[in-house]
Amino acid sequence: MTGPAGGPGRTVIIDNVYIAPVAGPEIESGYIRIEGDRIAALGAGRAPEPGGPGVQRIDGTGCLATPGLVNTHHHLYQWASQGLAQDATLFEWLVASYQVWAAMDAEVVKGAAAAGLGYLALSGCTLSSDHHYVFPSGRGDLFAAEIEAARELGIRFHPARGSMDRGHSQGGLPPDVVVEDRETILAATAEAIDAYHDPSFSSKLRIAVAPCSPFSVTAELMTGAAELARAKGVRLHTHLAESLDEDEHCVEAFGVRPVDYMEKLGWLGSDVWFAHTVHLSDGDIDKLAATGTGAAHCPSSNGRLGAGIARVSEMLRRGANVGIGVDGNASSELTTLAGEMRQALLFQRAAYGPTALTARQALEMATLGGARNLGRENELGSLEPGKLADLALWRVDGSFASAVTDPVCQLVFATRQPPLARLLVGGETVVEDDELRTVDQDASGRAGAEAHRRLMRLAREQGFSVAKEVHR
Numbered sequence: 001m002t003g004p005a006g007g008p009g010r011t012v013i014i015d016n017v018y019i020a021p022v023a024g025p026e027i028e029s030g031y032i033r034i035e036g037d038r039i040a041a042l043g044a045g046r047a048p049e050p051g052g053p054g055v056q057r058i059d060g061t062g063c064l065a066t067p068g069l070v071n072t073h074h075h076l077y078q079w080a081s082q083g084l085a086q087d088a089t090l091f092e093w094l095v096a097s098y099q100v101w102a103a104m105d106a107e108v109v110k111g112a113a114a115a116g117l118g119y120l121a122l123s124g125c126t127l128s129s130d131h132h133y134v135f136p137s138g139r140g141d142l143f144a145a146e147i148e149a150a151r152e153l154g155i156r157f158h159p160a161r162g163s164m165d166r167g168h169s170q171g172g173l174p175p176d177v178v179v180e181d182r183e184t185i186l187a188a189t190a191e192a193i194d195a196y197h198d199p200s201f202s203s204k205l206r207i208a209v210a211p212c213s214p215f216s217v218t219a220e221l222m223t224g225a226a227e228l229a230r231a232k233g234v235r236l237h238t239h240l241a242e243s244l245d246e247d248e249h250c251v252e253a254f255g256v257r258p259v260d261y262m263e264k265l266g267w268l269g270s271d272v273w274f275a276h277t278v279h280l281s282d283g284d285i286d287k288l289a290a291t292g293t294g295a296a297h298c299p300s301s302n303g304r305l306g307a308g309i310a311r312v313s314e315m316l317r318r319g320a321n322v323g324i325g326v327d328g329n330a331s332s333e334l335t336t337l338a339g340e341m342r343q344a345l346l347f348q349r350a351a352y353g354p355t356a357l358t359a360r361q362a363l364e365m366a367t368l369g370g371a372r373n374l375g376r377e378n379e380l381g382s383l384e385p386g387k388l389a390d391l392a393l394w395r396v397d398g399s400f401a402s403a404v405t406d407p408v409c410q411l412v413f414a415t416r417q418p419p420l421a422r423l424l425v426g427g428e429t430v431v432e433d434d435e436l437r438t439v440d441q442d443a444s445g446r447a448g449a450e451a452h453r454r455l456m457r458l459a460r461e462q463g464f465s466v467a468k469e470v471h472r
């Protein structure tokens with residue numbers, strides 16, 4: 001399997017491959033034909049057209065084809081602040097991290113995003129969202145920096161312009177130094193949408209509006225953000241019901257629990273997805289299901305912070321949409337997106353028994369569930385004719401792995417993900433044989449390490465003591 005694939009007007013045929021389309025039955029040995037950036041056809045057996053000049057063939061022997069994975073919650077800048085406050089609760093970890101994040105600049109964000117997005121692509125991700133909510137003033141264009149990194153890599157990107165306006169002096173958790181005022185936030189968010197949002201079918205860049213959380217944002221910003229997003233036709237995102245501390249905070253400050261608070265603010269709807277949703281009652285789940293509000297399940301991050309685990313199997317049973325997210329690397333460390341399918345599966349089974357979640361449900365959450373969260377279920381998230389050719393080819397015939405006859409089992413249950421033979425985004429190769437092909441992979445890794453060193457140096461210059469913050 002060599003040479004570039006895809007491109008406008010080109011035809012790519014993947015032959016002799018096991019296909020798990022997510023929508024529709026699996027095909028043990030079949031073909032996928034790609035025309036330009038879309039899937040033109042797929043089926044059992046050999047591709048009907050023999051091909052010809054200008055047609056590129058990819059031998060899929062020994063491979064499993066799945067839709068590209070969709071990451072529905074992340075904070076890319078956190079690549080630069082991994083390993084801090086390792087034994088802390090969410091609130092303790094945030095309080096420690098805010099001081100570091102206050103020092104970031106555009107150069108830190110660019111390097112962190114190059115590493116974080118490259119790492120995602122290497123675990124099968126073709127579309128990632130990001131939630132950037134810390135904008136220290138005078139530090140360059142942080143939002144533009146991450147968009148540039150995604151463009152260079154070539155994966156689809158849905159960055160959310162995040163925000164915090166409720167600092168410590170107003171009863172919020174973050175120090176006042178990392179919050180902005182409401183007018184500045186709404187103006188900057190509108191500007192980001194106008195500058196970047198592409199609503200087209202093939203879009204590689206869409207913007208969402210994402211005030212950070214109930215404990216760092218005022219009710220006025222929440223409602224202002226919802227009005228802005230709906231006026232512009234973009235999606236809404238925030239953290240919700242992540243920890244019991246948040247639950248208590250909402251009851252104390254607003255007199256209601258998190259989902260009821262969102263309902264009061266007009267924040268339930270099919271244009272909204274929440275990160276985490278760990279602490280939900282049956283009634284809360286029913287409200288999400290009835291309104292089409294989505295959830296991004298981030299099991300490693302929830303586990304790392306000891307926050308609890310979302311009732312994903314019950315959410316699916318009650319008809320709520322659930323996607324997967326790796327969450328920022330500062331709370332999930334080096335978590336891969338493919339690995340989060342396994343984490344989701346095992347946490348549900350540990351809590352609720354062996355039938356709580358199947359490997360195929362985990363794969364569906366990581367693909368079509370994610371596409372629904374991001375409003376793109378008509379365009380991607382499953383392998384179907386007419387959809388975008390975003391797909392991963394996993395090599396499942398390795399010497400140890402070949403004893404496993406079910407390739408989906410191998411992908412979801414294994415601790416180590418199968419080698420990624422190809423990652424196509426709109427038919428174009430981004431990864432081949434476990435290597436990034438659109439950018440220099442080693443340089444991306446180095447950029448992430450340099451972003452970490454730079455952020456720590458900038459934080460120390462502002463009086464932050466790194467050594468004290470590793471364990472607390």
Ligand SMILES: [Zn+2]
Nearest residue numbers: 239275327328
């Ligand atoms: Zn988060």
